[in-house]
Amino acid sequence: MADRDTLADLLRLDDERFRERVPETLASDEYDAERLRRLASDDPPPDPPGESGSLATHEGAYVRRIRVLDDASLGITLTGPAYADNPVVYANRTFRELTGYALADLRGENLRLLQGPDTDPEPVADLREALSTWSRVTTELTNYRADGTPFRNRVSLVPVTDAAGSVVNWLGFQQAVDETSE
Template identity: 80%
Template sequence: MVSREVVADLLRLDDERFSRRVPEALPAHAYDTGRLDRLGDPARPPPDPPGGSGSLADHEGAFVRRIRVLDDAPLGITLTGPAYADNPVVYANRTFRELTGYELDDLRGDNLRLLQGTDTAPEPVADLREALSTWSRTTVELTNYRRDGTPFRNRVSIVPVTDPAGSVVNWIGLQRAVEE
């Protein structure tokens, strides 16, 4: 099973190293590389997702291309942008969309707190908020809600993405439904 650490580390590589490492790293973690075979070079931009990505900053476009290579990974992957008001979703992979029932157009530009509901405990939400404010990685488990209102337990990791000056420019989110 592909671990969240492996995925986070892959996504933070530059295009050349990402292109070399994905075909090596993923099979070692039981990831079906059929999608890689269909896409060819992992650093080559796949077609734009629905709605296009023309308004993305260059670094965001690179992350979206990498996440799209991992659309079928066994965990949800999101890219959010703290440079924008309220840390909205820039991209969410297919696994995340299937897990939550949300289409990309429904997610893009919105904050992932839309997954919270009446049974979402405040403690893990506070832990996520603290990590965002201190620019640190964290993993929490909390109750989230699918688009249809069905609750599920979600293990969420967030990983900051920094620019060369060390400022956080985006966040990678890794999500997996867990059994209670």
């Protein structure tokens, strides 16, 4: 299974290296390598409905790459920009299935919508601090699905920077964790 750091590094590669590395990186996840090569080719899947022209160039590239990874074993989100309260730009299918939210319900929302009455403030503070200091973080917290069902979620945030080194977006990786295995 590809881990969070591997997927983050993969998403940040230039186009040619991304196309080369996707099949080999995800081979252990039993992906169809030829399907991945086609998805990662020069003819990326079209933008999701309602997105054409509405994303910054770098966001469109990340969205296309995350769509290639729609069935990755981890939920993947692209949020930002930070100054606008980190709204969801895209969430892969794995994330949507994990949380029960449709993409239309997530777009433009902050992922705080996953918090609820039993969400511990300490990991939330860790996430907030990482956002304010532009640093990576991994933490676990109780989140809630669209139907109100709680689940333990291991969340990693990875900053996406521009050429000047400013954080312009955030990659999020989410995975339900079994509380009995902690």
